[in-house]
Amino acid sequence: MFDVEKIIKADRKVILIGSYPAIIQSILDFEYMSGHKAPSIVGVVATGRKIERYFFGKKEIAIPVFKSFKDVPDKVKHEVTFFLNVVSGRRVFSSTVEAIDNLPKLIGGVIFAENTPEKHALDLAEICETKGIFLAGPASVGILIPGIFKLGAIGGVEYKQLVDAKLSIRGNVAVFSASGGTTNELINILAQNGKKISFALHFGGDRFPITTPLEAFMAAENDPDTTHLVYFGELGGVDEYAVCEAIQTGKLTKPIIAYIAGNVAEIFPESPQFGHAKAMAKTQKETARAKRDAMKAAGVQVGESFKEFVELMHRIPSRETREDRGAIIEKMDDRRHALISTSVSKDEGGKATVLGEDLLSFSKNNSFGYIVASLFLGKKIKSKELEEFVSFVLKLLVDHGPYVSGAVNTIITSRAGRDLVSSLASGILTIGPRFGGAINQAAANWLDGASSGKTPQEFVEEYAKKKIYISGIGHRKYRSDMPDPRVSEIVSYTKELDAKYTNFAKSVEKVTVSKKGNLILNVDGAIACVMLDILSEKEGYSEEQLKELVDIEFFNALFVLSRSVGFISHFLDQKRLDEGLFRLGEEDVADASSQNE
Amino acid sequence: MPRVKLSEFRAKTIVNNYMGNPYSGFPFDAGRDPISKIDNAVVQGKTYVAKVDQGIKKRFKQGLVKLDLKNPTDIVDAIAEIRKKHFEYFLVEEYVPHDNNDEKYISLERTRKGIIINYSHQGGVDIESHSDEVGRILYKDSSDAHKVAGALGVEPEGFVEKLIELFDINYFSFLEINPLVVSLKKPYMLDIAAEVDSAAEFFVDTWSSNDFRNSRTGVLTEEEKNVHKLSEKSSSSLTLTVLNPNGAIFMLLSGGGVSLALADEVANLGKGDLLANYGEYSGNPTEEETYIYTKNLLSLLIKSNAPQKVLIIGGGVANFTDVRVTFRGIIHAMTEVMPELQRQNVKVFVRRGGPHQDEGLKDMEDYLSYNKIEGSVHGPKLVVSEIVAKALESIAIDN
Numbered sequence: 001m002f003d004v005e006k007i008i009k010a011d012r013k014v015i016l017i018g019s020y021p022a023i024i025q026s027i028l029d030f031e032y033m034s035g036h037k038a039p040s041i042v043g044v045v046a047t048g049r050k051i052e053r054y055f056f057g058k059k060e061i062a063i064p065v066f067k068s069f070k071d072v073p074d075k076v077k078h079e080v081t082f083f084l085n086v087v088s089g090r091r092v093f094s095s096t097v098e099a100i101d102n103l104p105k106l107i108g109g110v111i112f113a114e115n116t117p118e119k120h121a122l123d124l125a126e127i128c129e130t131k132g133i134f135l136a137g138p139a140s141v142g143i144l145i146p147g148i149f150k151l152g153a154i155g156g157v158e159y160k161q162l163v164d165a166k167l168s169i170r171g172n173v174a175v176f177s178a179s180g181g182t183t184n185e186l187i188n189i190l191a192q193n194g195k196k197i198s199f200a201l202h203f204g205g206d207r208f209p210i211t212t213p214l215e216a217f218m219a220a221e222n223d224p225d226t227t228h229l230v231y232f233g234e235l236g237g238v239d240e241y242a243v244c245e246a247i248q249t250g251k252l253t254k255p256i257i258a259y260i261a262g263n264v265a266e267i268f269p270e271s272p273q274f275g276h277a278k279a280m281a282k283t284q285k286e287t288a289r290a291k292r293d294a295m296k297a298a299g300v301q302v303g304e305s306f307k308e309f310v311e312l313m314h315r316i317p318s319r320e321t322r323e324d325r326g327a328i329i330e331k332m333d334d335r336r337h338a339l340i341s342t343s344v345s346k347d348e349g350g351k352a353t354v355l356g357e358d359l360l361s362f363s364k365n366n367s368f369g370y371i372v373a374s375l376f377l378g379k380k381i382k383s384k385e386l387e388e389f390v391s392f393v394l395k396l397l398v399d400h401g402p403y404v405s406g407a408v409n410t411i412i413t414s415r416a417g418r419d420l421v422s423s424l425a426s427g428i429l430t431i432g433p434r435f436g437g438a439i440n441q442a443a444a445n446w447l448d449g450a451s452s453g454k455t456p457q458e459f460v461e462e463y464a465k466k467k468i469y470i471s472g473i474g475h476r477k478y479r480s481d482m483p484d485p486r487v488s489e490i491v492s493y494t495k496e497l498d499a500k501y502t503n504f505a506k507s508v509e510k511v512t513v514s515k516k517g518n519l520i521l522n523v524d525g526a527i528a529c530v531m532l533d534i535l536s537e538k539e540g541y542s543e544e545q546l547k548e549l550v551d552i553e554f555f556n557a558l559f560v561l562s563r564s565v566g567f568i569s570h571f572l573d574q575k576r577l578d579e580g581l582f583r584l585g586e587e588d589v590a591d592a593s594s595q596n597e
Numbered sequence: 598m599p600r601v602k603l604s605e606f607r608a609k610t611i612v613n614n615y616m617g618n619p620y621s622g623f624p625f626d627a628g629r630d631p632i633s634k635i636d637n638a639v640v641q642g643k644t645y646v647a648k649v650d651q652g653i654k655k656r657f658k659q660g661l662v663k664l665d666l667k668n669p670t671d672i673v674d675a676i677a678e679i680r681k682k683h684f685e686y687f688l689v690e691e692y693v694p695h696d697n698n699d700e701k702y703i704s705l706e707r708t709r710k711g712i713i714i715n716y717s718h719q720g721g722v723d724i725e726s727h728s729d730e731v732g733r734i735l736y737k738d739s740s741d742a743h744k745v746a747g748a749l750g751v752e753p754e755g756f757v758e759k760l761i762e763l764f765d766i767n768y769f770s771f772l773e774i775n776p777l778v779v780s781l782k783k784p785y786m787l788d789i790a791a792e793v794d795s796a797a798e799f800f801v802d803t804w805s806s807n808d809f810r811n812s813r814t815g816v817l818t819e820e821e822k823n824v825h826k827l828s829e830k831s832s833s834s835l836t837l838t839v840l841n842p843n844g845a846i847f848m849l850l851s852g853g854g855v856s857l858a859l860a861d862e863v864a865n866l867g868k869g870d871l872l873a874n875y876g877e878y879s880g881n882p883t884e885e886e887t888y889i890y891t892k893n894l895l896s897l898l899i900k901s902n903a904p905q906k907v908l909i910i911g912g913g914v915a916n917f918t919d920v921r922v923t924f925r926g927i928i929h930a931m932t933e934v935m936p937e938l939q940r941q942n943v944k945v946f947v948r949r950g951g952p953h954q955d956e957g958l959k960d961m962e963d964y965l966s967y968n969k970i971e972g973s974v975h976g977p978k979l980v981v982s983e984i985v986a987k988a989l990e991s992i993a994i995d996n
Binding site for chain 2: 022023088089090114115116117118119122125141152153154155156157158160161164177178179180181182183184185187188189192205206207208212232234235239259261262263264266267268270272273274275276277278279280282288304305306307310
């Protein structure tokens with residue numbers, strides 16, 4: 001049920017179903033102009049990017065985008081009270097039902113798309129009734145309560161339109177229309193004549209608007225601020241007769257000024273389909289004339305022409321509105337989107353902050369492991385376990401001898417006379433799938449294996465069939481009878497955990513070791529599975545979020561950071577020793593030309 | 598464009614298939630189908646009916662149904678004769694002789710409250726003359742179906758329930774069977790008129806937009822067909838209907854509601870007979886779409902032989918349709934025929950508001966004055982319907 005007071009009193013939090021940037025921006029502009037402290041829109045359910053960037057006033061803000069309702073955090077689902085659905089007509093029914101099922105605090109919504117089947121609109125109307133919510137539309141540009149709420153394109157999408165129509169101050173005239181353009185036309189006519197609206201609702205041009213004229217008119221009747229109702233209707237449909245009955249039975253008492261368009265149909269041999277879906281009179285009752293006559297008989301002031309309708313509106317007494325809160329009107333033409341966006345750190349007005357905290361206190365009060373883990377994850381970590389594990393891994397991976405390819409490259413570059421940064425870069429650029437980059441791939445393996453429900457045997461067989469090594473398994477030197485002492489140390493961090501991923505990795509190791517003694521869980525594989533377990537159990541990461549960390553190479557980040565220390569130390573060491581240019585001798589290079597014959 | 602008429606052929610196919618009786622009639626598109634189609638389909642010894650299948654009411658009284666055709670030549674001749682009245686789509690089916698007293702009436706309609714059944718034991722072409730015999734019932738459950746079936750004397754069991762089911766799953770909005778002949782072994786549906794919800798095309802596989810019929814199909818102008826094609830491919834709405842090809846008042850309107858109010862205004866001012874077209878674009882069409890739309894409208898305007906013509910570019914204060922972008926499309930189309938517009942001394946009156954209205958209106962004003970086109974350009978300060986009075990005045994003075 002559409003109830004103005006309920007909307008005004010609500011904690012208005014809006015989610016978009018589908019994205020329509022111009023409309024979203026216009027809602028934010030409306031709210032900013034009306035002096036709201038924060039935007040009402042808390043998210044967008046749509047495919048595409050993870051955030052959309054908008055302006056609140058001149059300040060740029062990011063609105064999170066969720067792929068589906070499944071990805072909307074519970075906290076958000078529980079605070080949303082309204083939705084604006086802008087997906088196409090064929091998806092209106094399924095997406096609206098999904099929204100209603102997912103939003104326990106829902107008060108109502110607007111459906112924007114044209115071409116929603118009638119049957120779907122009627123089914124949605126029934127759902128609304130059972131759930132006690134309202135829906136404006138289908139094919140509605142929305143609802144508007146000046147200064148308070150704009151849900152849809154209603155009132156315009158350009159900030160100048162909002163200024164011109166004086167939409168930040170609430171008045172006493174309620175505006176209703178079957179047509180979106182006309183809704184806005186009426187708002188503008190009233191504004192130009194010094195009148196202000198109490199609220200406006202566009203039913204949509206479909207045959208069965210879910211919020212009916214009667215329901216909306218009753219909302220105006222019950223709204224203490226509304227003194228007059230203005231209605232633009234069209235031929236087609238019979239919803240006006242319910243309004244007449246409500247007037248005649250004394251339920252609707254406030255004065256109504258109306259126009260029913262479509263007299264022109266009389267000059268056609270057979271009533272054609274006009275612009276809106278419902279605009280076709282099949283029976284006498286549905287003609288513009290019949291509806292005008294019925295409304296007149298019920299006591300509505302009906303304009304015979306649009307001009308007369310406008311003149312009737314001019315006669316509505318302008319009522320002194322409450323204190324003008326003073327709309328915030330700034331020129332917005334110079335707004336520009338930022339070139340980059342970040343969630344890590346800021347430096348504003350000479351004050352540097354990291355993850356929202358002053359840089360100095362952040363660095364003084366936290367361990368290096370905590371800082372690295374938090375920055376790499378983009379948010380402050382919660383658990384001691386992760387902090388300690390990261391600290392340990394950073395130390396453990398710091399160097400592994402001068403033989404490994406990254407260290408060799410650093411040393412060669414250093415001996416070629418290059419500087420610190422070049423030598424370090426040459427070492428780091430060596431990191432990849434065969435050297436140092438295995439942690440990330442191992443994490444991908446354990447994540448896939450443990451969540452797919454495959455047995456360790458099946459998992460190993462799959463790799464064997466595809467003839468690829470399992471990252472995280474196998475060592476050059478250590479064997480099952482001579483285990484790598486680092487691995488048991490790493491795995492010890494899961495003592496207090498359920499350790500789903502580590503257990504899976506270990507059971508894979510059992511299978512591989514039975515094939516060959518050196519196919520043990522190695523350092524990369526162990527770091528990957530323990531990290532997965534800690535993130536999932538101690539930091540609350542979902543499988544989906546862990547997959548994302550794999551996609552963005554988070555698991556390799558620790559190696560890159562830590563091993564940089566090793567590369568730098570090799571560079572400095574070489575400079576101190578001053579060994580001179582490195583060159584291979586003839587005996588160091590084998591002749592492989594016979595291979596090519 | 599929701600409620601549309603479905604071809605009788607398609608409606609009968611859907612209804613009969615659902616009832617388990619395959620339908621043997623066949624459609625004939627006079628402009629496209631070869632006559633051999635009739636030769637191949639007709640069975641010797643049977644007699645046939647040929648009738649117009651374009652959603653026309655009262656066909657029998659207008660002579661658009663030919664009965665008792667005994668061979669393919671009869672059928673071809675019957676179609677040729679009716680075709681003279683500008684009809685293109687026909688339905689040919691077996692002729693079923695019956696007693697007029699066995700003609701019943703039933704129709705279903707989707708309303709806000711549910712499906713309403715109208716029924717009468719006295720059906721046939723004169724249904725309207727005994728409308729007091731028509732019962733009306735809001736369908737709730739099968740007891741309502743029993744009541745209707747009883748009143749009509751239909752067997753077998755479940756006929757009415759099946760009608761309700763097929764009505765619902767095929768997204769019908771209206772279905773009328775008149776007459777329904779009940780004396781035969783199974784209920785026989787002689788004539789069916791059906792409307793479906795065109796918005797549901799995606800959800801059904803029993804019908805498609807190819808099955809939509811319009812009484813004007815045979816007389817549509819190329820321009821109307823072009824706009825229809827344009828609209829089908831667009832996420833915006835674009836419509837165009839020619840009322841009077843030699844009209845003087847051409848309307849290039851935007852917005853479903855305001856366009857209707859402006860057309861009303863022409864009728865209110867007593868100039869309905871001069872109105873050349875109705876149509877509107879809305880839902881933020883692109884510049885290209887607006888260009889194609891305008892091009893087709895201007896083509897009609899130029900062809901009209903009215904002595905004095907006026908073009909009204911009218912619309913309310915749009916919520917989200919960009920005035921600057923759509924006006925660019927309009928200007929592009931006008932530029933292509935500008936010499937002709939000047940030669941015919943076409944006057945142009947503009948009233949529009951919405952996103953980027955200042956830029957759009959200025960572009961239009963500069964363009965019209967540069968090309969010395971008479972008329973005027975207005976923003977939201979002018980009451981929208983006033984543009985009609987201004988435009989009509991300009992013709993009145995000249996005439």
